[in-house]
Amino acid sequence: MVGVLCPRLKPSLNPNAVSFAAGFSFLSRLCSDPNAMNYRFQNLLGAPYRGGNAVVTQNSQLISPVGNRVSVTDLNKHHTVTLRINTSSNICRLAASPDGTFLIAVDENNRCIFINVPRRVVLHRMDFKGKVGALKFSPNGKFIAVGIGKLVEIWQSPGFSRAVFAFQRVRTFANSDDKVVSLEWSLDSDYLLVGSKDLAARLFCVRKLKGVLNKPYLFLGHRDSVVGCFFGVDKLTNKVNRAFTIARDGYIFSWGYSGNDVKMDEAEDDHSEPPSPDTPEKADEVIVENGGGGIGTDIKKRKVYDGRGRGSDDEEEEDDDEEYMHRGKWVLLRKDGFNQGSAKVTACDYHQGLDMVVVGFSNGVFGLYQMPDFICIHLLSISREKLTTAVFNGSGNWLTFGCAKLGQLLVWEWRSESYILKQQGHYFDVNCITYSPDSQFLATGADDNKVKVWNVASGSCFITFTEHTNAVTALHFMADNHSLLSASLDGTVRAWDFRRYKNYKTYTTPTPRQFVSLTADMSGDVVCAGTLDSFEIFVWSKKTGQIKDILNGHEAPVHGLMFSPLTQILASSSWDNTVRLWDVFASKGTVETFQHNHDVLTVTFRPDGKQLASSTLDGQIHFWDTIDGVLMYTIEGRRDIAGGRNMTDRRTAANSTSGKCFTTLCYSADGGYILAAGTSRYICMYDVSDQVLLRRFEISHNRSLDGVLDFLNSKKMTEAGPMDLIDDDNSDEEDGIDKQSRGNLGYDLPGSRPNRGRPIIRTKSLSIAPTGRSFAAATTEGVLIYSIDESFIFDPTDLDIDVTPEAVEDAIKEEKVSRALALSMRLNEDSLIKKCIFAVSPADIKAVTISVPQKYLERLMEALVDLIENCPHLEFLLHWCQEVCKAHASSIQRNYRSLLPALRSLQKGITRAHQDLTDMCSSNEYTLRYLCSVPNNH
Template sequence: MNFRFQNLLGAPYRGGNALIVNDSHLISPIGNRIAVTDLLKSQTVTLPIQASSNIIRVAVSSDGLFLLAVDENNRCLFINLPRRAVLHRITFKGPVHAVVFSPDGKFIAVGVGKLVQIWRSPGFRKEFFPFELIRTFADCNDKVTSIQWSPDSNYILVGARDLTARLFYVKKVKGVHFKPFIFLAHRDSVVGCFFGVDKKTNKINRVYTVTRDCYLFSWGYVEEEGAESDPPSPGTPERDTDGMVLDGSARKRKDFDWKDDTPGGEGEYVSKGKWELKRKDGFMQAPAKLTACDYHKGIELLVIGFSNGVFGLYQMPDFVCIHLLSISKEKITAVGFNGLGNWLTFGCAKLGQLLVWEWRSESYIMKQQGHYFDVNCLAYSPDSQLLATGADDNKVKVWTASSGFCFVTFSEHSNAVTALHFMANSNCLLSASLDGTIRAWDLFRYRNFRTFTTPSSRQFVSLAADQSGEVICAGTLDSFEVFVWSMKTGRLLDILSGHEGPVHGLMFSPASAILASSSWDKTVRLWDVFDGKGATETFRHTHDVLTVIYRPDGKQLASSTLDGQIHFWDPIDGLLMYTIEGRRDIAGGRLMTDRRSAANSSSGKCFTTLCYSADGSYILAGGSSKYICLYDVADQVLLRRFQITHNLSLDGVLDFLNSKNMTEAGPLDLIDDDNSDTEEGVDRQTRGNLGYHLPGSMPNRGRPIVRTKCLRIAPTGRIFAAATTEGVLVYSTDDSFIFDPTDLDIDVTPETVDMAINEGQMKRALILSLRLNEDSYIKKCIFAVPPSDIQCITSAIPFKYLQRLIEAFADLLESCPHLEFMLQWCQEICRTHGHSIQQNSRTLLPALKSLQKAITGMHQDLADTCSSNEYTLRYLCSSTAGTNK
């Protein structure tokens, strides 16, 4: 059970800025994690790194090696991006609203409150304190909102909320003090400021400042002969003639290698001239506010995002509008260019929307949007290729599990989606909703081809279908009934009555046509749907039953109750087999409104979702907690607890009560004194419905409560997904780095495997590699076997090594170019060991599902390739036929 975090789905973007690195890799923060999307391969991966709270700013060095991420608690992570490892950490002394690497990668400019700090970039050096503060500029009178470096890394342009922008000369010249130039005439806070470069001389000749009230100011540089150096600004830190700088912590540092001792050098660029306002242009989007902007100096293009969802693309310096389009009606929170300037990135935090648009061809490179509300339910397709999610935003999304991309969204439901189920052929998806409908979706034509309803409106909260796909069942929240429909005709066949509470759990037995249902009336009932005899068995509990699930072989039933226990039943004999007491295992995390620690809290300590492993030996359990518990069913012991998040921006992560944060009016975090979003004309984003408090209902500032609503293990058994407050967390198992021999002996060594291959003893070599259980040697022996000997060697493989061999073929099929050779192996295994596979289907099911997934994926790739080259293949075939004639 070596599961570890792999990816985060369901939420491509939650806020902050987004960047494109190396012209094809998009970096975007998702809560307290960071996602990296390969735009060429259409594949996204989430870094296995968590910040202490939601990440608000990211910056990447020009060479793409280092990533800087700053969260809401002013804590910064310095990350090696290729290795995905945290190198250094630092905490700034104020809120950070801007952070930028210098073009040469040596320095980092950080806007900390009203201060602009220049730090030396740590790099790969091993130092006791790698971050070194070089200079501090304290000239701004309000929060710093934007920082821009000049191409030569000598100047920085700083915009602030004090209606000004300032130009600082970063280097120090001995005996000369430069006062920063102040750009005035703004009537609102400066959102962005940028340098304009003359392409002929490669010198700075323009400055653009963009304000929140939708105006663009263009400034030009005018040289003045005979001008003397200005005195130092009274707001800047004190400096002496020895090149020492006094920073905010009153510590003096020498800076010998970073000062310009040549008087009359580049520093005179500022002292001998001035900047004049050349023109002022309006974007004509009032009453909307300008919320995001970016400038590409290579092609002189400016992109602007507004609070009404409109963006504009302008050619500078003539201010020619190229595009003015609308993405949505919500505020655009992030815009940006890639290195070449042909792609634009847009982010909308309220909708969870992230777009990459090519402005020349007016086409989307990437278009992803997550669920706005919590994800309620998950479903894996039988071949493990697809993952479906349903949420409180009335939408059903289908994701490609391997790439992490959503390829279709169904929005026909008019209320929250509560349950999902894939049919056996993976081409049909069922969804249940509180709007009183069960909808069937065709994943070939992407349409709703059938809708199941009831004579009077009901709210459905559970869903199940039998193995043949002929009968659909759904449990209700209000009438406490189970409705049965025919899949072919859509007719209502039966109504199963007997429960006295909401039916939240529903599942057909994998081995028979018996339906199990769980209800808040403290019972689990078994129904014979096809014979119409009603409830055949009733399992009574002492507390409300929250969910029920069958083991994959149908010989065991598990149910969770409100008192935090998991009961295991024998559905054939109707006996209670054993019980797991999980109340203390799931306990963890206290809410802000709690007056006691998590260990002493009695609320929410129960499992609301269960899921068996593919072989039925383990069970996963989750609920209103930050933990997911993994139990061994046979021994009833806790094997592992997964903490789904460390994000302190969520409620229910901390375990202990901190008295320093308590006031007479209640917890300090509940007192909201920040009106920045209201000033912008946009209300604070507050997520509602299940698991979230509506505005005004509870005074917790809309902070989501951490919880797990649904758990599903893929049929391959190597991946499981959890629908949590953070999104859909995907965990996978990776055994490639674990030495776990099956049958080790003194003669079973890598040397003996190589010796057997060299001597031509392929059967002995393959068995030795399977006993050694080393992945590289197993694959080496497979490729060493001639195709003519496959049948003979397959028949000599003992059954106990068959599962490991099938897993090796499933792994090889995903990347091996020798497709016919691999399929010949698979065919001979099924033909030779078919009887043994049927008798031990439960043990081999995860490996066989992995093999099916690999073959299905390869078949789909070949079908797409052949379809796109249909006419080329026809031409080649016709040319070959003519030549033969």
């Protein structure tokens, strides 16, 4: 994220008028709290799966695209993290290397990034010259097959080595008559099976052969595009003996390989014809080969075959006895139909080890079949919308399904018929967010009428409340940490208990009203909600649910409500240009009214309750003294939030400041800074005392959203308007959630607005954690989490190196105790871990504990518990416990639920040791006094 580290003066102030004392005070505060500038993107919550294929690596690591970012889910630990890596637009294709180390992602603009997954960094970037329809690594990890339009390109995988041209194109096959949509490699990485929309599948030999006709073998007979093609392997010989092709119309063809019927001498015959099961292959073929150069430097050779097997160029020498599958004989064994009526096949995958195929259909049904006998094992319905991805994990026990229209990802175990993962983001924009008092949970409410509660540490949603019948507009966590309030346009305020998973109280009004703001006092006795239509504030008793009072006085919708943290004063903001203070418990009505020049959009109290901030429609932030009732200062933030040009704007980004304003505000935990965001791609951080801009967070670089770019491409501007507004999508392409959302919102109705509109980037809500270590922003892409704490610390022992007891011993001898401890905990051997603990000198304990990775924290605590109970070196071990708790205090607080068993065991061990020492010392009190009084020389 881009940060502006140099504070900029307010536009309303003269720079020469700023005193040296003010600047010195700002720098002193910044130096005293440097963490205020260290917020970094940590995770993305609530974002729906918008399409593209998912991949599973290391048997339990699910990688899926989320907009222009990549989400990684550990299915064993139920932990989800979104990488800081992002592309220029939404990701449409993913491919992972066989060992899961590398990941290649391609976006809608045909730009790809090559990612090192363990390090979470981008190694290389490249642009393809056409639309990518399929992408796959070879089993040996050396090549990447890319389907670009009608072409199939073979690229050499970059790997870890440095090169001037990281990607090197090896070969290009130009044989398909339509778009390539599926790819499959053979186990030896020598052959490639390609399915395309021209109703055919082709078998290519990737190697360059001498004296052999290198024409692809055609698999014909389908009546629709081939969406999946796979190799079957003989379990005894581990050689390819079958092939399966799946068409979009719901038919699967099984092909049998009966060996090579073309010998070397026959290949040189002028009259030899390429075999094909149905119709003969066309005579002329074009193969474009690369001489090994990089992008733009390839040497092209055009070869025209007229039925003869020899070419004029030098190629590899091959064994005369070797069989070539693309020149062998393939027989159509059987045709089977899935019998799903008019439903089309939209996703499929095949597992060679289990010889099973999974197929997803456009009606939300999926089927699991045993091949080659085509025995149906499961045929179940997941949803009513089409499935856009279906994939096996490494062992074949888990099936991953994705539905782009619902933004849903599922992982299902077919043997036990149970869900491993079931995650669904918000269907529409998130309107409101709030942290729990202990900062462990985050609640979100959206236009899809749902309230979701997320675990911040794991990034997973564990509760979804669906009782609201209209958009959720406001949320508030109660002080007891397990009760949540939500307000909605359906005219209700609901209280939720997310320990019992139920709605235990509903607050209503005599006449239905639409609520847009919500708050409760610190004691939790009073609940207040502001309305959109009647401009009233309703006050309920939380326990009885009865209306205690109705506050009148505002003349426009009440969009902001908040109780003072220390007093019982309620502040409300409205579009009638006022902020009003109410004494709810004394029933005195309005205590104070703060007048503004424009509509007031939101209001918030400083944590000490002595200051109040409000934002107005003209882009200003006003700070009021709640005790004296005077305006303290004002921040002019329109120029700070300006930036980004929409497709329909007739002004440049520099001149489009009209309409730019802050719609949400949030104080830091100490009240020294304030976060502000609204109708822009920026979140601004201001210093309150000096009213200067400290930093701007750019929430997205996704060009699939409107308002990201400052300068638009003039080539896309026509007399009828921007070309991007023309809905020219192919109906056969997968429909993502963005297109579905536009249709449900009525954007595609005649006369409503241009048919194709991009979502406009903006931030609707901000919430800072009570600990002050992180804050959340509800944006168009989802809920962005920014944190001071580093969630990822690269552990070098996670690489593929020799982690052995000998390596631990060598590290101890070399006095590399931190590395020795990490290696021993990865080996998970108690004796080695204890040996490493005692190898650390007391002076180095602090440094070693700081270097311990977070994921090994629980294992280290368990080892310390065992040592405390059975080892006499109590002072040394207590020193270890103290330094572990001090060095990892924030991590323990964030993950206290997972660390709770180890913490309790540690507490019991220390308590037991204390009790034993107490008893022993009490029974020997006089002996100890005598020993202390004896002179040293005696």
